[in-house]
Every structure is written in structure tokens, then in C-alpha cells.
Amino acid sequence: MHSVFSTEIIVRPDDIDMNNHVHFSKYLDYFLAARYDQMGRCYNLSMEKFIEMGFNWVASKMSINYKRALLLGDVAVVKTQLDSFNGAQVKVNFWIYNKITQKLIADGYGNFTLLNISNLRPTRIPQEIIDNYSL
Amino acid sequence: MHSVFSTEIIVRPDDIDMNNHVHFSKYLDYFLAARYDQMGRCYNLSMEKFIEMGFNWVASKMSINYKRALLLGDVAVVKTQLDSFNGAQVKVNFWIYNKITQKLIADGYGNFTLLNISNLRPTRIPQEIIDNYSL
Amino acid sequence: MHSVFSTEIIVRPDDIDMNNHVHFSKYLDYFLAARYDQMGRCYNLSMEKFIEMGFNWVASKMSINYKRALLLGDVAVVKTQLDSFNGAQVKVNFWIYNKITQKLIADGYGNFTLLNISNLRPTRIPQEIIDNYSL
Amino acid sequence: MHSVFSTEIIVRPDDIDMNNHVHFSKYLDYFLAARYDQMGRCYNLSMEKFIEMGFNWVASKMSINYKRALLLGDVAVVKTQLDSFNGAQVKVNFWIYNKITQKLIADGYGNFTLLNISNLRPTRIPQEIIDNYSL
Numbered sequence: 333m334h335s336v337f338s339t340e341i342i343v344r345p346d347d348i349d350m351n352n353h354v355h356f357s358k359y360l361d362y363f364l365a366a367r368y369d370q371m372g373r374c375y376n377l378s379m380e381k382f383i384e385m386g387f388n389w390v391a392s393k394m395s396i397n398y399k400r401a402l403l404l405g406d407v408a409v410v411k412t413q414l415d416s417f418n419g420a421q422v423k424v425n426f427w428i429y430n431k432i433t434q435k436l437i438a439d440g441y442g443n444f445t446l447l448n449i450s451n452l453r454p455t456r457i458p459q460e461i462i463d464n465y466s467l
Numbered sequence: 468m469h470s471v472f473s474t475e476i477i478v479r480p481d482d483i484d485m486n487n488h489v490h491f492s493k494y495l496d497y498f499l500a501a502r503y504d505q506m507g508r509c510y511n512l513s514m515e516k517f518i519e520m521g522f523n524w525v526a527s528k529m530s531i532n533y534k535r536a537l538l539l540g541d542v543a544v545v546k547t548q549l550d551s552f553n554g555a556q557v558k559v560n561f562w563i564y565n566k567i568t569q570k571l572i573a574d575g576y577g578n579f580t581l582l583n584i585s586n587l588r589p590t591r592i593p594q595e596i597i598d599n600y601s602l
Numbered sequence: 603m604h605s606v607f608s609t610e611i612i613v614r615p616d617d618i619d620m621n622n623h624v625h626f627s628k629y630l631d632y633f634l635a636a637r638y639d640q641m642g643r644c645y646n647l648s649m650e651k652f653i654e655m656g657f658n659w660v661a662s663k664m665s666i667n668y669k670r671a672l673l674l675g676d677v678a679v680v681k682t683q684l685d686s687f688n689g690a691q692v693k694v695n696f697w698i699y700n701k702i703t704q705k706l707i708a709d710g711y712g713n714f715t716l717l718n719i720s721n722l723r724p725t726r727i728p729q730e731i732i733d734n735y736s737l
Numbered sequence: 738m739h740s741v742f743s744t745e746i747i748v749r750p751d752d753i754d755m756n757n758h759v760h761f762s763k764y765l766d767y768f769l770a771a772r773y774d775q776m777g778r779c780y781n782l783s784m785e786k787f788i789e790m791g792f793n794w795v796a797s798k799m800s801i802n803y804k805r806a807l808l809l810g811d812v813a814v815v816k817t818q819l820d821s822f823n824g825a826q827v828k829v830n831f832w833i834y835n836k837i838t839q840k841l842i843a844d845g846y847g848n849f850t851l852l853n854i855s856n857l858r859p860t861r862i863p864q865e866i867i868d869n870y871s872l
Contacts, residue, residue: 341612341614342635344611344631344635344638345635345754346628346754349754349755351525355751357495357496357529357751360495361614361615364616365615365616368615369612378675379674388486390486392532392533393530393531393533394491394492394529394530394533395529395530395531396528396529396530398525398526404649404755405642405648476749477746479766480619480620480766480769481766481769481770484615484618484620485618485622487620490616492616496751499750499751500749500751504747507810513810515810539620539773539784540777540785626765626769626795626796627762627765628762630761631762634761658756663801663802664801665801666799666800667798668795668797668798668799
């Protein structure tokens with residue numbers, strides 16, 4: 333079992349849509365913001381280091397279930413957990429909570445594919461990266 | 468089998484992210500923009516009419532697979548097709564193509580839940596709406 | 603002279619554009635997010651209270667000068683200061699800094715107009731609101 | 738006097754904010770989208786060509802006045818006109834109209850600075866580019 337890491341994101345006015353709640357696609361941006369934060373802060377392998385190494389991550393699949401709404405004034409707590417590695421792909425699960433009520437707002441998972449920047453093709457995730465992530 | 472409807476969306480500079488392609492969460496916005504367009508234009512049952520009737524649609528699940536990237540200068544063709552109704556929910560499939568190359572960029576589906584605006588609770592989709600959508 | 607208040611905003615990946623820096627229009631969103639935060643936290647007159655009182659604020663003018671770029675990984679410090687009141691309008695100055703380098707990223711001002719929610723028309727800012735803001 | 742060029746932009750649901758109109762910062766994105774379209778279509782000097790030539794444009798100032806709101810279902814007509822060149826900078830005026838009502842929604846101007854991609858420094862706009870734009 334991999335560790336669960338947590339990032340807080342303060343809802344901004346530009347995240348709110350005509351329904352007066354956080355726009356549905358913004359939750360995926362919260363998930364990505366949490367991963368970006370956690371790559372550097374929790375795994376000590378920041379996005380910038382990946383790019384220095386000649387790699388990039390792109391999304392290859394996203395699945396999200398919406399349970400409740402976040403409103404302006406709310407703070408999201410975005411928890412993520414590595415699920416599994418498969419060739420060039422990693423699957424990451426996520427859960428978004430309301431910080432105050434602690435209720436589940438949304439959950440889901442994303443698959444990310446490692447690209448070699450030189451040719452923009454998927455590349456098998458090196459074992460040292462897998463080891464580094466295996467917290 | 469339900470009809471497949473199609474909407475063109477011109478990629479805007481604010482859709483592009485640091486990877487020089489359309490930001491991954493924006494494809495869900497393209498899907499929603501296509502549905503909004505098609506509700507009025509193809510089903511003759513616009514979002515505004517739903518609101519007049521005291522209803523609203525909210526996303527309850529989204530699933531998307533990313534195949535290729537759209538770039539600035541590209542035009543997306545977003546095709547959607549009703550899959551099925553289930554109580555308060557409708558499942559809608561989508562496919563996003565590059566207008567010029569005709570290659571598949573992303574596909575997936577979304578579940579939308581009909582809410583009663585007066586109490587913001589899910590409400591069974593009325594038969595007349597199902598009939599109206601059954602093109 | 604009015605007080606200067608300060609809000610920190612963590613740059614998110616969805617704020618970054620094809621130039622690998624924060625997208626130019628997002629700085630106005632940072633300004634608005636800072637005002638929203640400061641209305642409740644610093645003036646004790648939150649946006650929600652305005653809406654309860656039957657008011658809303660909308661932007662009527664924005665002017666912004668871009669000096670330097672913010673990058674992913676940076677934290678913005680958004681300082682705002684009331685400049686003046688004029689009928690239904692308030693002018694607010696802002697300065698956006700990079701938290702680490704303390705360099706000025708952008709500055710400018712915005713005019714906001716108070717609307718009466720019942721008719722969506724501009725309405726003279728009540729003296730009690732001016733007093734409340736005169737910190 | 739320089740030519741006025743025009744671009745239509747269909748309002749998307751993700752452009753709408755909690756006030757049920759196009760979010761104030763999105764009008765700057767509409768302006769940029771119109772310039773991007775017009776650079777290639779009207780001046781025959783696309784953004785892509787600038788990048789091939791080793792140049793990039795960044796915003797150095799934006800000023801916008803908001804007159805009326807655009808709603809979901811509306812189409813924006815964005816007109817732009819070159820105002821003047823000054824060293825590394827060009828000033829461009831814009832007007833955003835509602836296509837149906839033909840009413841003015843917002844107007845303003847932006848200054849853009851030409852950068853040399855190799856060192857990211859401002860670079861005097863070459864005479865051939867000025868000539869090309871002098872329609």
C-alpha cells in the first residue's frame with residue numbers, strides 16, 4: 333500500500349460557475365495541482381526534476397465521481413495515492429474533501445503516461461522512479 | 468440507437484497549457500459546450516428551457532480517455548450521443564476529433580443528474596423529456 | 603490613506619499558459635481572489651454579507667501593467683488598497699509580488715460598481731459601507 | 738488609420754461565472770483569441786510564423802472598460818485595430834460587441850511587447866513586421 337498525501341486548495345472566485353459551485357472540470361485541476369505539490373514536497377521528485385531528466389507526464393485517462401459541491405469560501409483537501417505502475421503509465425487515485433465538513437466532494441483516478449521529451453513518445457517508467465514513488 | 472450530434476469548437480489561446488496543447492480538463496469543457504449547443508439546436512430543449520421548467524443538470528460522473536493532443540490553431544469536432552436514462556440520470560457518450568486530420572483526440576462519457584431547482588435534489592427525469600431526447 | 607492588505611495565492615498548473623508562465627488574464631483573477639479574501643478577513647464585510655444585503659459588486663474597469671512573470675512553483679503576494687469612492691463605484695489599487703524574490707510582477711487598479719440585486723442597476727454606495735471600508 | 742478586423746467567439750459554459758455572465762477576465766482572453774485569429778487570417782503573419790522567426794509576443798499592459806454583460810448563448814464580435822508602434826511595443830485597441838444586439842460590451846487596449854526567444858528580452862519590432870501590419 334502506498335502513502336496517502338494531502339494538499340489544501342483554497343477555492344478561488346474564478347473556479348465558480350453559473351451554478352454557484354466549483355466548476356466540474358476544475359476538480360481535475362485541483363487533482364493536478366495536488367500532484368504537482370506532492371511530487372516535490374512528498375516524493376522529493378518534482379515536476380521540474382522530471383523535465384531536467386528529459387521526461388514529461390501527460391494525462392491519458394481521468395475518471396471522476398461528483399458527490400457534493402464545493403462553494404466559494406470553502407477549502408478543498410485533495411488526497412492522492414499511487415495505485416499501480418504499468419509500463420509507461422502510473423495510476424493515481426484521488427479524493428477531494430471539504431476541509432471544514434470533512435465530507436467527500438469527489439473521488440476518482442487518473443492515469444498519467446511518462447513521455448520522453450526528445451520524441452514525445454511514451455517511455456517505460458524507470459525502476460529508480462518507481463522506487464522513489466514507492467512510499 | 469440515439470442520434471449522434473456534432474459541434475465545432477475553435478481552440479482558444481486560453482485553452483493551451485504549459486505543454487503547448489489543450490489543457491486536459493478543457494476537453495470536458497468542450498464536451499459541456501457541445502451539449503449546451505446541441506440541447507437547443509438539435510433537441511429543441513435548451514438549457515434555458517430546463518431552467519424555466521424548474522430543473523437544472525449537474526455532472527455526477529465524467530470519464531475521459533486522452534488519445535492525441537489538440538493544438539492552438541486546431542478546431543475540435545465534438546460528437547455526443549445519448550446512451551441511456553436511469554432515474555434522475557442520463558449517460559451521454561462523447562468523441563472529440565481534430566476537424567482537419569479527423570483523428571480521434573479523446574473519448575469518454577458523462578453522467579448528468581437532473582435537479583429540482585426548488586430543493587436542489589435529484590428528480591426522476593420526466594417521460595416527456597425522455598421522449599424529447601429520444602432522437 | 604487606506605490600509606494595504608495582503609493575500610497569498612499559490613500558482614496552480616491550470617494558471618500556466620503556452621509561455622510557461624501565469625496566463626496574463628489570470629492576474630486579474632488573483633486580484634479578485636485577494637479582494638474576496640480580504641473583504642471577509644480584513645474588512646469584516648464579506649461578499650456573502652453584501653449578497654444578503656441585496657447587493658453585488660461587478661467589475662467596471664480593469665487596468666494592469668505586467669512587469670515580470672510568475673512561474674509554476676511560485677507564490678503570488680497580492681496587495682490591495684482602497685483608492686477612492688465615487689457614487690456607485692469604488693477604485694481599488696493592487697500590486698502582485700513574487701513571495702520569494704519580493705519583486706513586483708504586476709500592478710494596476712480596478713473599478714467595481716455596486717449593483718442592487720433586485721434590479722441589477724448601479725446603486726450609490728451607502729455611507730455605512732464606506733465607513734466600514736475606511737480602514 | 739489601420740484596418741479594423743473582426744472575429745466571432747461563441748460564449749462557452751466554462752466562460753460563465755457566479756454572476757451568470759461571462760467572467761470579467763475572460764474578455765481579455767476573447768481579445769487575445771481574436772488577435773491570434775487575425776494575425777494569421779488578416780495579416781498573413783501568424784503567431785506560428787513569429788515563433789519560427791525566433792520571436793514571441795507577451796502582454797505588457799491591458800486596460801478594459803466593462804459596459805454590458807455577455808450571457809451564455811451569446812456570440813461575441815471582437816474587433817481590433819492597431820493603434821501604434823513604439824520600439825518593442827505595439828498598442829492594439831479592441832471593442833467587444835454582442836453579435837445580435839450589436840451593443841458594445843467592453844472596450845479597451847493592450848500593449849504587447851516583442852521578445853527575442855533566445856534571450857527572452859524585448860527587441861525592437863523590425864520594419865518589415867511594421868510594414869506587414871500596416872494595413
